[in-house]
Amino acid sequence: MKKLLSILGVIGLTTAITTSLISCEKPNNNENGGNKPEPPYNSQQPPENSSWKLINNSLNNIRKEFEKHNDKWYFIIWKRGNSSNWIWQSMFFKYNESAPRMTGAWLSSIKSIYRWDGLNEPQIPEINTNTGEILDWKE
Structure with a gap:
């Protein structure tokens, strides 16, 4: 089943990319202010002497952090949506067996x-x- 989903995903991506290449339609990037580059996101450091610890957000480091359940509480910030409609979201959870x-x-x-x-x-x-900025750490 996983192989089938992977194959369908690759076919879908290939089709979408090929369609836009074949159409030769050049979008006008000057409409609605043009495509402004997204400013880089910098993770905030927790307040001094806080019990919150910033985890290095490299993919390998995050995978190591969640390699196994550890009963720790986490607060995660991520972006969801498409390039014209990003929404910053957060999630708070305990990484236990459930x-x-x-x-x-x-x-x-x-x-x-x-x-x-x-x-x-x-x-x-x-x-x-x-903006994804933490407004209140609620220590």
Whole structure:
């Protein structure tokens, strides 16, 4: 079943790319302000002496962090949508046996990941959904 889904995904991507190449339609990038390059996203450092710890967001490092369930609390920020309609989202969860395993496709969309190293369950930090900036760490 996984092979079938992979094959269908490759066929879909190939078709989409080929169609846009064959059409030779040159879009006008000056409409609606043109295609402005997206500013780079920089993960915020937690406040000094915080129990929140920023995890290096390289894909290999994130995979190592979620290699096995560890009963730690996590706060993750990622972007969802398409280039004209990005929405910053966050997720807060405990990575225990009931949590689903992380998948490669999902991991690649993560912009920031924080692990709670405190003793009790933390409060959920508040983010700006337009910028992804953490507004209140709620220590």
